[in-house]
Amino acid sequence: MAGARQETRAEPAMADREIVISRVIDAPRELVFEAFTEVRHLSRWWGPEGFTTTTRSFEFREGGEWDFVLHGPDGTDYQEWISWTEIAPPERIALLHGEYRGDPNAFESVLTFAPDGAATRIEMRTVFPTKELRDEAVEKYHAIEGGRQTLSNLAAYVTETVRKGIED
Numbered sequence: 001m002a003g004a005r006q007e008t009r010a011e012p013a014m015a016d017r018e019i020v021i022s023r024v025i026d027a028p029r030e031l032v033f034e035a036f037t038e039v040r041h042l043s044r045w046w047g048p049e050g051f052t053t054t055t056r057s058f059e060f061r062e063g064g065e066w067d068f069v070l071h072g073p074d075g076t077d078y079q080e081w082i083s084w085t086e087i088a089p090p091e092r093i094a095l096l097h098g099e100y101r102g103d104p105n106a107f108e109s110v111l112t113f114a115p116d117g118a119a120t121r122i123e124m125r126t127v128f129p130t131k132e133l134r135d136e137a138v139e140k141y142h143a144i145e146g147g148r149q150t151l152s153n154l155a156a157y158v159t160e161t162v163r164k165g166i167e168d
Contacts, residue, residue, distance in 0.1 A: 016131040019138070021147040022123040025155040029113045029120040033090035035158050036060070036111070045157035046070075048142075048149040062087050065101070081106075097126075105133055122151060 025032050035041045039058040046053050050073030057067045062084055070078040079099050086094035090113055098106030109126040124147060128134035137143035 017128045017134050019126045019128075019134065019143055019147065020123065021144065021151060022121060023148075023151040023155060024116050024119050024121050025151075025158055026119045027155075027158045028118070029115055030090045032120040032122060032154070032158050033093075033113050035154055036093055037089075039066070041157070042066070044161070045153040046150065047153070048146040049073075049153070060084060060087070086110075105129060107133070107137075122154070124151065 035045065037060050039055050039060075042058075043053045043055055046068075047070050052071045053068050054071065055066065055068045057065065059065060064084050066080075066082040066084075068080050068082075070080055072078065081098050081100050081103065083096045083101070084093065085096055085108075086092060092113070093111045095109050095111075096106050097109055107126055107128045109124060112123045112125075114121045114123075126143075126147075128137060134143075
């Protein structure tokens with residue numbers, strides 16, 4: 001996509017438990033941030049390429065939850081649960097992501113939205129409870145590539161749909 005740049009890096013201090021993915025999206029940060037605030041937006045772009053989302057419940061507020069199923073292109077369903085732990089529009093969202101409420105293997109993600117000229121730099125910093133869980137996410141579930149694809153889907157959605165004002 002023209003105008004989109006992405007990077008992947010890990011900081012040395014937590015490199016063994018962390019994945020950091022960033023991308024510049026050619027849209028104002030308020031629009032990029034808004035794509036996270038309503039399920040009608042999230043369900044149109046969330047997840048890696050070929051995945052679809054079915055939401056069971058959604059409440060975007062601190063302490064609110066998103067209970068959903070990711071449907072893989074091979075027909076596999078993945079039970080997913082997110083709790084929003086911090087929301088600071090339009091700069092930051094922190095969340096806890098697992099398979100279900102109370103999942104001991106849940107990981108924490110912080111998304112930051114920073115102006116980059118007329119575009120927005122989004123950074124997704126994910127910290128896993130252990131190095132082993134991070135390695136499993138990378139090796140078994142292709143978390144780095146999946147994260148890149150998810151941000152690519154977000155970029156396409158925001159720049160091609162929301163920005164043009166073609167909303168439901």
